[in-house]
Structure formats: structure tokens, C-alpha cells
Amino acid sequence: MIFEERQVEKNNFSSRVVFLFVLLGISFLAVLFQVFALQVSSYSSYQLAALNNKNYSIPIQPLRGEILDRKGDAIVRNELTFDLITQPDLIKNPKLFLERIKPVVYLSPQEETDYLQKFQEKAFVNKELVLKKNLTAEEIARFNVRSFIFKNAFIGKRYRRVSDYPKIFSHVVGYSSRSDQQFDFSINIPRSHWVDAELTYANGLIQGKTGLEETYNQHLIGKHGERVYEINAKGRLVQSLEYYPPERGLDLNTHLDIDAQASAALSLGNRKGAVVAIELKSGGINVLYSSPSYSINKLSNGMSEEEFQNLITDPDKPFFNRAAQGRYPPASTIKPAIGMFGLTNKLIEWDDEIDDPGFFTLPENGRIYRGWKKGGHKNVNLKKALLVSSNTYFFKLAYKSDMKDLASYLSSFGFGQKVCGDCYDEDAVFLPTPDWKFKNLNSSWFTGDTVNIGVGQGYLVSTPMQLAHYIAIIANKGEILPLSIVQADQTLSRIDNSNNIKLPKADWAKMHDALTGVIESDYGTARSIRDLKNFKVAGKSGTAELVSLDSKEAYLEVRDTELLRDHSIIIAFGPMPNPQYAVSVVIENGESGGAVAGPVAIEVLKSLLNEQ
Amino acid sequence: MNNKFSKIYFDPYLCFSLFLLSTLGLFFLYSASNADIALVLKQSAYVALGFLIMIGVSQADPDLFRRTSALFLIFSIFLLAITFLFGPEINGAQRWVRIGSFSFQSSELLKLSLPIFIANFLFDKRLPIQPKEMVVTLSIIILAFILVARQPDLGTGLIVALSGLFVLFLSGLSWSFIGGLFAILVICSPLIWNVLLQPFQQQRIATLFNPESDPFGAGWNIIQSKIAIGSGGIFGKGFGEGSQTQLNFLPETKTDFIFSVIGEEFGFLGVFLLLSLYFFILMRCLYLALSARDRFCRLVIGGISLTFAANLIINLSMVVGLLPVVGMPLPFISKGGSSLISLFFAFGIITSMGTHKKFLPQ
Numbered sequence: 001m002i003f004e005e006r007q008v009e010k011n012n013f014s015s016r017v018v019f020l021f022v023l024l025g026i027s028f029l030a031v032l033f034q035v036f037a038l039q040v041s042s043y044s045s046y047q048l049a050a051l052n053n054k055n056y057s058i059p060i061q062p063l064r065g066e067i068l069d070r071k072g073d074a075i076v077r078n079e080l081t082f083d084l085i086t087q088p089d090l091i092k093n094p095k096l097f098l099e100r101i102k103p104v105v106y107l108s109p110q111e112e113t114d115y116l117q118k119f120q121e122k123a124f125v126n127k128e129l130v131l132k133k134n135l136t137a138e139e140i141a142r143f144n145v146r147s148f149i150f151k152n153a154f155i156g157k158r159y160r161r162v163s164d165y166p167k168i169f170s171h172v173v174g175y176s177s178r179s180d181q182q183f184d185f186s187i188n189i190p191r192s193h194w195v196d197a198e199l200t201y202a203n204g205l206i207q208g209k210t211g212l213e214e215t216y217n218q219h220l221i222g223k224h225g226e227r228v229y230e231i232n233a234k235g236r237l238v239q240s241l242e243y244y245p246p247e248r249g250l251d252l253n254t255h256l257d258i259d260a261q262a263s264a265a266l267s268l269g270n271r272k273g274a275v276v277a278i279e280l281k282s283g284g285i286n287v288l289y290s291s292p293s294y295s296i297n298k299l300s301n302g303m304s305e306e307e308f309q310n311l312i313t314d315p316d317k318p319f320f321n322r323a324a325q326g327r328y329p330p331a332s333t334i335k336p337a338i339g340m341f342g343l344t345n346k347l348i349e350w351d352d353e354i355d356d357p358g359f360f361t362l363p364e365n366g367r368i369y370r371g372w373k374k375g376g377h378k379n380v381n382l383k384k385a386l387l388v389s390s391n392t393y394f395f396k397l398a399y400k401s402d403m404k405d406l407a408s409y410l411s412s413f414g415f416g417q418k419v420c421g422d423c424y425d426e427d428a429v430f431l432p433t434p435d436w437k438f439k440n441l442n443s444s445w446f447t448g449d450t451v452n453i454g455v456g457q458g459y460l461v462s463t464p465m466q467l468a469h470y471i472a473i474i475a476n477k478g479e480i481l482p483l484s485i486v487q488a489d490q491t492l493s494r495i496d497n498s499n500n501i502k503l504p505k506a507d508w509a510k511m512h513d514a515l516t517g518v519i520e521s522d523y524g525t526a527r528s529i530r531d532l533k534n535f536k537v538a539g540k541s542g543t544a545e546l547v548s549l550d551s552k553e554a555y556l557e558v559r560d561t562e563l564l565r566d567h568s569i570i571i572a573f574g575p576m577p578n579p580q581y582a583v584s585v586v587i588e589n590g591e592s593g594g595a596v597a598g599p600v601a602i603e604v605l606k607s608l609l610n611e612q
Numbered sequence: 613m614n615n616k617f618s619k620i621y622f623d624p625y626l627c628f629s630l631f632l633l634s635t636l637g638l639f640f641l642y643s644a645s646n647a648d649i650a651l652v653l654k655q656s657a658y659v660a661l662g663f664l665i666m667i668g669v670s671q672a673d674p675d676l677f678r679r680t681s682a683l684f685l686i687f688s689i690f691l692l693a694i695t696f697l698f699g700p701e702i703n704g705a706q707r708w709v710r711i712g713s714f715s716f717q718s719s720e721l722l723k724l725s726l727p728i729f730i731a732n733f734l735f736d737k738r739l740p741i742q743p744k745e746m747v748v749t750l751s752i753i754i755l756a757f758i759l760v761a762r763q764p765d766l767g768t769g770l771i772v773a774l775s776g777l778f779v780l781f782l783s784g785l786s787w788s789f790i791g792g793l794f795a796i797l798v799i800c801s802p803l804i805w806n807v808l809l810q811p812f813q814q815q816r817i818a819t820l821f822n823p824e825s826d827p828f829g830a831g832w833n834i835i836q837s838k839i840a841i842g843s844g845g846i847f848g849k850g851f852g853e854g855s856q857t858q859l860n861f862l863p864e865t866k867t868d869f870i871f872s873v874i875g876e877e878f879g880f881l882g883v884f885l886l887l888s889l890y891f892f893i894l895m896r897c898l899y900l901a902l903s904a905r906d907r908f909c910r911l912v913i914g915g916i917s918l919t920f921a922a923n924l925i926i927n928l929s930m931v932v933g934l935l936p937v938v939g940m941p942l943p944f945i946s947k948g949g950s951s952l953i954s955l956f957f958a959f960g961i962i963t964s965m966g967t968h969k970k971f972l973p974q
Binding site: 006009010012013014016017018020021024025027028030031032034035036038039040042043045046047049050051053054230231232233234238 | 778781782783784836838839840841842843844845846855856859860861875876879880883884887890891894898901902907910911914918921922925928929932933934
């Protein structure tokens with residue numbers, strides 16, 4: 001009986017204990033299966049995760065390429081300096097630190113306060129804070145002897161982006177400065193690691209911000225190197241595992257000419273305006289100057305807040321690139337294009353003469369459009385009209401023109417379009433057409449509007465860049481050049497103008513002859529600049545009216561107010577008869593075109609031709 | 613009379629496999645502690661002491677445990693109470709009782725005394741278990757669970773409860789009752805979640821299902837553990853070569869997460885061999901349980917070895933990401949004197965119960 005019960009109990013126990021062990025065995029298998037899944041099935045992803053844990057790669061900043069002028073001289077280069085760099089996270093008391101380091105390097109009171117302020121604001125560049133830039137050899141030696149005391153500071157070899165011509169290339173070259181938001185995604189380094197980048201520049205990870213520095217940033221920037229560290233879970237560096245050196249950026253070969261740009265700046269002086277010069281055989285932009293200007297060195301390497309505010313609030317708008325964005329009426333400089341439009345459309349012949357009484361009366365309403373010379377120029381044909389800049393002739397011609405046709409003809413010269421292939425901030429402006437006027441001014445087109453455009457006034461505006469492009473086409477006898485600041489093998493210009501301006505060869509010769517006469521003949525409106533050079537130049541001057549004047553009193557009043565004075569403009573090319581360069585000059589409120597803008601154009605041409 | 617002194621009670625299979633396991637454990641600990649020799653030496657001293665204790669305990673007759681089971685239980689509850697009142701707080705929990713320079717995790721004893729006591733209480737009862745006995749047993753189990761879980765140490769509390777429940781189950785608890793209990797547990801689970809669980813425990817469970825939701829907080833441990841094990845591959849990275857371990861990405865490498873160290877440095881192969889060793893030990897325990905001399909011994913061996921197995925499975929499931937993170941060491945391998953000593957003590961009891969055969973009445 002007892003034995004039986006024991007047997008029952010034992011069987012019961014056995015089955016239950018086996019049941020539990022089987023359950024545990026299943027759990028064992030589940031664990032084993034999970035381990036298998038982790039170690040065998042998903043091995044590669046966990047292996048990668050473990051590598052990502054321990055490997056900390058940081059970028060090494062490359063050296064930016066230099067920007068060279070057409071002779072190979074550096075416009076912007078990298079300047080090596082030795083800076084005293086501190087590591088703020090290792091400095092507990094910045095004031096005490098300064099006291100200790102002052103006997104080693106000289107610090108001006110300004111440098112001290114700047115440092116303390118940046119320290120407080122945590123305005124570091126990648127865990128670095130530059131205490132003193134440009135150490136002298138003596139300071140370097142003094143520091144090196146004592147460097148063991150200063151574990152939280154070191155002398156770093158750091159570059160700066162500098163131009164030896166900081167104020168004359170500002171608008172075209174632009175500047176580069178520190179950027180926290182742009183990373184080089186061509187190397188596979190997580191975003192968060194960029195704060196630990198190994199720096200080459202004192203200003204940290206710099207990027208082009210404007211001008212060529214921005215447009216050609218990818219070309220200039222080079223390739224970041226990489227250093228892979230092994231780190232532990234606390235982020236402490238354990239050892240350096242791998243090193244891939246950075247690749248220096250490519251130098252940028254431009255068409256710019258330092259001498260010509262300097263002569264443009266010099267001859268413009270402190271007047272507001274712009275100069276653009278183009279090499280005819282290449283379409284290269286040799287000069288692109290806008291005045292007033294600002295120092296790109298200061299903008300790149302640190303400018304005080306006050307200085308920056310002054311630049312921004314300056315009424316003369318130094319940041320404004322007048323050469324590529326300034327909108328000026330082309331005034332009389334448009335006349336060659338109007339004339340060519342007339343020839344092409346058989347509205348006029350070279351020899352057709354009209355009587356210029358000094359004004360044009362619009363037949364529809366009797367409104368009078370005046371020329372610049374009282375009494376007029378009497379009998380005028382196309383050549384004379386260009387030479388003496390007869391308004392009446394071109395009023396009449398424009399009166400006969402269809403505005404849509406005229407606008408499309410002007411657009412083939414680049415008006416209303418972007419013409420510079422690699423300018424950072426070019427304005428295309430617009431072409432005035434009946435549609436344009438209706439959309440923008442909600443008014444219909446009058447014949448008088450077309451008449452005004454015949455002398456480059458009214459709704460027609462253009463940039464100095466467009467004017468230079470336009471005169472270069474005339475100089476090239478109709479061949480349209482894609483303009484570019486950077487030389488052909490590196491340019492990013494994608495402008496491709498294939499339809500050239502068609503005009504019989506004889507007409508081109510006559511046009512060149514007439515435009516040469518503007519400067520070189522006794523009757524030309526720009527003859528005052530004839531003797532400034534010893535080569536022949538063709539061109540057309542213009543005086544852009546900012547206010548239309550009906551009385552002599554009004555005219556005198558305008559003369560007294562500088563900002564209402566006319567802009568003086570000249571477009572020119574030379575040397576004749578085989579021109580190599582074309583140039584456009586606009587001087588704001590400079591008045592009479594030929595006499596004011598002319599000498600600037602001549603200086604630039606002389607410089608380009610080495611005729612100084 | 614004479615064979616009482618000439619015979620030494622010990623089980624060669626258990627002895628050898630435990631020796632292998634704890635020696636391997638020392639090697640793993642060496643790597644997991646970034647080559648902390650002092651720690652490994654201290655641990656080896658515990659291993660040596662543990663072996664002595666195991667062999668010593670093995671010599672005692674099972675009847676001794678049976679007779680003293682009530683005393684043993686009261687003593688361990690007393691220790692627990694002392695801990696609860698006076699124990700130092702470590703990591704926000706009071707689990708340790710300090711005797712001189714030796715701190716002892718008092719709940720370890722309960723894992724042994726509770727199943728022995730219940731086995732003693734039930735072994736001579738008729739089948740099936742009567743409701744009165746069941747209520748008494750369950751009350752004691754619940755009391756022990758609450759005492760430990762309030763420390764707060766939910767993981768150990770559950771193990772303690774399991775150690776009792778295993779014996780209750782093995783001694784013939786009716787299936788319908790188990791079903792009912794299970795149903796109640798399921799129904800009460802929201803209550804358990806909200807009332808019994810501390811916020812950090814809720815967090816751990818939530819983390820299990822979505823560790824990436826908080827990769828640097830609660831999810832860190834489990835993510836790093838999985839990376840460590842997964843990156844070990846089939847053959848492992850080699851002894852002392854695990855980057856997760858050596859660069860401290862892996863937390864608690866010496867204690868709860870030492871299995872991840874083994875997985876990282878010895879790969880699937882190492883894990884498989886280690887699990888095989890554990891499996892062998894458990895199978896030996898099962899054999900001893902089935903061949904023990906009486907019902908009391910069977911119940912104790914079954915209860916203690918299943919508790920050991922549950923402990924093991926919970927640790928393994930936790931580090932591989934199958935269970936929420938609970939503080940539970942890997943038996944015989946994780947750093948910790950009290951865990952080791954009580955494990956050897958437990959296996960001493962198992963050996964004693966398994967090797968003492970009944971004298972035939974003369």
C-alpha cells in the first residue's frame with residue numbers, strides 16, 4: 001500500500017520534473033537561437049555597430065586653392081601664421097591663465113578682453129580658441145621653452161585666406177568664412193564629428209560665401225582628409241588607427257587682370273560706379289570692379305561688429321555689386337544697336353539723311369522729344385548720328401520700329417538676360433515690352449515709350465556687365481561670346497549663345513568706323529579722351545538721365561543735387577582696327593558720359609594692353 | 613558505522629563540470645574586468661572556499677536539512693529583515709547585510725531555505741495536496757517574495773518565489789489550481805504593473821520592446837549588449853580583444869552582462885560550449901533528482917536545480933534581449949562572493965541529497 005503510493009508519487013514527480021526541465025530546455029534553445037540570430041544572421045550589422053562605437057573618425061581640413069589672375073599672380077592666397085591656440089575645455093580660470101601666459105606672449109588689453117569675452121560666450125572654433133594671432137619668432141621661442149607649463153595651449157600652424165588687393169576684388173572674388181552648417185559629404189564622417197575637425201585655417205571650417213569663392217567652392221575646397229581614432233565609451237581617445245591626408249584644393253585660373261582691375265579702381269577713385277572689361281578672343285572678364293568696395297580680408301578674418309554695421313548701413317551700399325546688379329539706363333550707348341536694328345529691318349540705309357532740328361515731334365499727340373544740342377545737327381545720316389549722338393535720328397528710327405521686334409533684337413545682344421556665366425550675383429534685369437509694361441505697370445504701351453528706348457532711356461535699363469557684353473559683340477562683329485571670369489578649362493559657365501548677330505560685313509566695317517569716329521574724329525562726342533592714349537579706340541558714350549527735365553531752371557537745380565545728377569556711361573573697345581578688349585564704365589551721378597567715364601575706360605584699356 | 617567515515621559523498625560529474633565552469637569564469641572575469649588581477653584573485657579565493665563549502669555540505673545527511681529546515685527559513689528571513697532595517701543602500705536598493713568586512717546578499721539564503729522548508733512541509737503529505745497545505749505554502753512563498761521584492765529587488769523576489777513554487781508544483785499541485793492562478797495573474801497584470809512595479813522597472817520592460825527609443829538612457833545596456841554579442845560572430849574576437857568590453861561600451865561587464873563579454877570574445881562557438889556545460893550540469897541534476905532516495909530529496913534537488921536553471925535562463929534572456937533588464941548574475945561566472953558561495957552551498961545540498969542513499973533497514 002505504502003509502496004504503491006510511493007510509486008504513484010514518484011511517477012507524478014518524475015513527469016512533473018521532466019516537464020519543467022523540458023520547459024527550461026526550450027528556453028535554453030530560445031536563448032541559443034537568439035544568440036545565433038545575433039552572431040551569425042545579423043553578424044555584419046552588429047560588427048559595423050561595434051566598429052561605429054569604437055572608431056571615431058574626424059575630418060582634416062584641406063588647404064583651399066588660390067585664386068590667380070590671368071598672369072598667374074595670386075589674387076587670394078593662403079597665408080601661414082603661427083597662432084597661440086588655447087583649449088578652453090582644459091582651462092578652468094581664464095583670467096588666471098592669462099596672467100600666467102602674459103610674460104610669455106605680449107597681449108594688448110583689447111586682445112585680453114576679446115579673449116575673455118569669447119571664452120565666456122563659448123565662441124570657440126572646434127574646441128579651440130585663438131589667443132594671439134601671428135606670433136613673432138621671439139614669442140614662439142619663448143613659448144616653446146615653457147610649453148610644458150601650458151598643457152592647455154599650443155602653437156598652431158594656421159592659415160588665413162588673404163588678398164593682397166583686399167578692396168579691389170571684393171565683389172568679383174567674394175570672401176570665405178567659417179561655416180558651421182556645411183559639411184563635405186564626399187567623406188563618410190558623421191555630422192557630429194565635424195566639431196572635432198583638425199583645422200588648417202585659423203577661422204575653422206571655411207566655405208566660400210560670395211563671389212568666386214562661393215561659385216567655385218567645390219573646386220577650391222579640396223578634399224578633406226580623415227583620421228580615425230579608437231575611443232572608449234567615455235569618448236576618450238585611445239589611439240590613432242588610420243590617417244588619410246587631405247588633398248589641397250585646385251587653384252582657380254581666372255581671366256582677371258590685377259593691373260587692369262587696380263587701374264579701374266584707381267581711376268574711379270571714390271566715385272560710385274562700375275567697370276567691366278572683356279577680352280574679345282576668349283570672352284574672359286578681365287575687370288569686374290564695383291565702387292565703393294570693402295575689404296575681403298577683414299570680412300574673412302574677423303571684422304568688428306561696428307565696422308560691419310557701418311558697411312551695411314552705408315548709404316553708398318558698398319556690398320552692392322554695381323557691375324553685375326546695378327540697373328542703369330544705357331542712354332546713348334544703345335544707339336549702335338538701334339541703328340543696326342534699323343539696317344537689319346531695312347528701316348534705314350547708311351546714307352539716308354534726315355533733318356535734325358534738335359527735337360522730334362511725336363505725330364500722334366505733338367509731344368516733343370528733345371536732343372541734347374539746341375538747334376540740332378541739321379542733316380544727319382547714321383554715321384553722323386552716331387558720331388554726334390543725334391537723338392532726333394534715333395527717335396525717328398525708334399518711332400518706325402515695332403517694340404516687340406526691337407526687344408527681341410536687343411535680347412540677342414544680351415539685354416534682359418544673364419550674360420556672365422560664373423558671376424555670383426548677376427541681375428538679368430528685364431526687357432521692356434508691351435507685355436512687360438502691362439504686367440508690371442498695368443498700363444498699355446505707347447509709341448512714345450518706343451521713342452524713348454531709341455535713345456536708351458525710358459524703361460530700358462541694363463547692368464554694366466550687359467553693356468560690356470553688348471559692346472564686346474559689336475567689337476567682335478556679331479560673334480557672341482559666353483562671358484566667364486574663370487578660364488575655359490575650369491569655368492562653370494553654362495551660357496551658350498549660338499545665334500550670332502547677323503549683319504553684312506560692310507555694315508560691320510562702317511559701324512566700327514563710326515564708333516571709332518566717336519572718339520577719334522573732330523566731331524565725336526567723346527573726342528575729349530582722344531589724346532589720352534596712343535592707340536585708336538572705338539566706343540559710344542552716354543549720359544543717363546535720372547529725371548526728365550522740361551526747363552532750364554529744373555536742370556540747374558538737378559546739377560546742385562549730386563544724387564539726381566546724370567550717370568555717365570561709356571562703352572568702348574580697342575585698339576582699332578583690330579580690337580582686343582571691350583570695356584564698359586558707369587559712373588553714378590558723373591554727368592557727361594564721354595568726358596567723365598571715358599578716361600576710366602582708357603586707363604583700363606591701356607593697362608590691359610600694357611600701354612601704361 | 614564504519615562506512616560513515618570512510619565514505620566521502622561527492623558527485624564526480626557535478627564536481628568536475630562545476631570546477632570547469634568556475635575556472636572558465638575566472639578567465640572570463642579577467643577579460644571582463646580589463647585584466648584586474650586583484651579582482652580575479654579574490655574571486656578565485658571565493659571559488660576555492662565555495663568548493664570546500666560544497667564538499668563539506670555534501671557530507672551532511674539530508675535528514676539534517678529536513679530537521680533544521682524551519683530554523684533555516686527563520687534565520688534567512690531574520691537576515692532579510694536585518695538588511696531591510698539596517699543594510700547599506702547600494703544602487704538604490706538594500707540587499708546586503710554586512711558582517712565584518714563581508715557583505716552578504718541576504719536573499720541568496722532564502723533561495724535555499726524556502727524550497728527546503730516547503731519540501732519538508734509537503735513531502736509526507738498525501739496526494740493530491742490539500743487546500744489547507746496549499747494555502748500555508750503559498751502564504752509563506754508570498755511573504756518571502758514580498759520581503760525580497762520590497763528591497764526592491766524584483767528579479768530576486770521572483771526567483772525566490774519560483775524556488776518555492778517549483779517545489780509546490782513538483783509535489784503535486786493540481787493543474788486546475790495552476791490554471792486558475794495563471795488566469796488571476798493575467799487579469800491582475802495591469803494592477804501589478806501600476807502598483808507593484810517601480811518606475812525604473814516599468815522603464816526596463818518598455819525598453820525591451822523598443823531599445824532604440826532611448827539609445828543613451830535605458831536602452832543603452834541592451835543595445836550595447838546585443839552589439840557585443842552580435843559582433844562576436846562565430847569565432848569571437850579573441851580573449852581580451854572585444855572592443856565593446858575593453859573600451860567599456862558594454863555596461864556591467866563583470867556582473868550581469870558577463871555573458872555578452874563571452875559572446876563578443878569567444879563567439880557563437882564559445883557560447884555554445886558554455887551553454888552545453890550548463891546543460892550538462894542541469895541534466896546531471898535531473899538525473900540526481902530522479903534517482904534520489906526519497907521524496908524530500910527529490911523535491912529539494914528538483915526545486916534547487918530548477919531555481920538555478922531559472923536564474924541562469926533569466927540572465928541569458930536578459931543579456932540577449934529577450935527579457936527586460938533585471939539585476940541577475942550569471943551563475944558561477946559573474947563577479948560576486950555571496951552569489952558564488954550560495955551556489956556552491958546549493959550544489960552541496962544537491963550533492964548531499966543525490967548521493968546519500970537509503971540504508972536498508974536491517
